[in-house]
Amino acid sequence: MVNLLWMDVIHVNFIKRAGLTLVAKKGRTALLVLVTTAIMLFVLAGLLIRNAANTATATAKANVGATLTLSQNRAAAFKTMRSSSQSGSKPTLTQTPVKLSLAKQIARIQHVASYAVTVTTSANASGFDAITTRGTTGGFGGRGPATTSGDITISGVTSTASATAFNQKTASITQGRGLTKADANSHNVVIESELAKQNSLSVGDTIKLKATTGSKATTTLTIVGIYKAKSTSTGMPGESDPANTVYTGYGLANQVKGSKYVNTADNVTFTVSAPSQVAAVKKAAKQLINTSKYSITSDDQNYQLVKSSMATVSGFANKIVWLVAIAGTIILALIVILMIRERRHEIGVLLALGEARWKIIGQFLTELFVVLLVGIGLAAAGGKVVGDQLAQQVVATQTTQSATTGQFGRPGGPSGQGKQLPGGGQQTAKTNQAAKQTKLATHVTVQALALLFALGLGIILVAILIAAAGILRLQPKNVLIE
């Protein structure tokens, strides 16, 4: 009694023939799987990088800060100063602080998420010592808005979290707490750790600062936090050591500065929730301000940098996808053509038996389809590894290019924002931050696999269509008899 194989009982058709061929010709099947997997792997890597770049751009839109800064129009102020100089009087640059009421008006514009006030002034340490560096002649002439300078720089802020140094991680709270909105008019202060060490100060202690302008009154402040600054003095003559910067609420800084500065700020930074709306918000803000007194500048370069980097990465990933898809189609088509040439005899026998040509093409398509499924499965397993490696290389190249542009190709930041580093240094910090944000994380998603499957199917369809010409032309007599 002959044992029947299950395959024999099932109605034999071209799909079954495809299965029989794949199993019987293991070597050829393995080779096809290998080639298809390689093609699918690179197509998937390209898709993953593109998706990751798109996600990074979307994340950048949501997270990378875009800001508008309202400050005095210095160009207009200098122009006024020059015109008064021509009339014979001593040239004096008139300071026009920003009114907080104006800032509140601007804050109501759509897409403005929040605003942070910055008031910078100086005072002299009273009962404790400021840190002196070689070349320091006392004070930091020219950096603050006041013409008379103390040895302590007071940075009045809405909150320490919104201050540039903390925002860019060049400073961080190490003891106690940072300042919040509630501290605006309080006598709380956050001092630098070196200043605290030198004077044996800790959280809870008090310090006294003597104003150098206005009433020149002495104010007692309570230390609520100590921060560590990463930046160091550049040693330039006249520059105060960064450790001499203390943070207070902007209300207190205005008090120290003088009574005429109440409810004003050196500058106000508005955070725009949608970076792509910066231009629209800026336009709306300009309609609210007197542009001869104030200027409003936008800073969405982090967003633009990430967007530009990701656009390049995404473009490169697209090229990978298309190049590999086209090359893959050509390679697979050539393999299928060779496979069909090798199987002319088999095709001849099928034709002699009366098999329809479309079914013979269908058999080859089925074989490649099965190979494609296996290839996609293997590519899905290894796609993340290849995608991550490729993405790392692409982003490394892209970040180097961006950082180079950031450091040497652009001028420093706005002078009004210079806190601890000169303009160029601040620019570098921002660029590095943006570069960090361009790190890509690839993920094999169902959507990516579905797209890969569609592309793979397209590739094998085109390959089969090209190769099918050989089957359509083939005459059984030429193969089997002659």
Place this chain on the structure above:
Amino acid sequence: MLTTKGLGYWYANPEDYLFKDVNLHFDAGVMTAIVGQSGAGKTTMLSLLAGLDKPRAGTIAFRDEDIAKLGLTNFRRHHVSTIFQAYNLFTYMSARQNLLTAMAITQSAHRGDADYANQMLGKLGLTAAQMRQTVARLSGGQQQRVAIARSMVCDAELVVADEPTGNLDEANTQAVVDLFRQLAQDLGKAVIIVTHEEAVAAQCDAVLRLASRTVSWERQPSR
């Protein structure tokens, strides 16, 4: 069953024809041999009769229907079964899978019936083990039997064979000739065999000779 009218064939130049104006008739239950010198056009004639090629002139009718109108693929699938000297089996399949594949393609009444395939292979002397083996591992004689079994299971009324005993020894040759006789006499098929072996031709009911661009009956089938 199969009739040719004004049949002609040439390659490039109609003046250099292999044969022309050939009118033939092949009946059911008759085993016919086509003989002739090499190059006389035996295999070409067989290709035309099997629907593997189109005539340059004239028509071939199966049961009074032009096979060109019937469609050569359709004709090959349903009405004719071809046996080749080189067997032309699917070498990666077993003997049984070869039969089942042919039965599926030709939409035979027994398609999918593995028992029927086994029965046919058994009739032709193949063992159960040989039925399961890939045909590449079978001997020439065994492969030729599988090829004949394939033609038997396909329900085709016309069987054409190109030098079916060309690669076989004397004993196997006689066995194969006997099988063809069974196809004609027992199953009522019209069997046409191209052969260069006079001994094989001698056992056929009719002999058609191709020589010097002429086609003539050496021995007419008795009607």
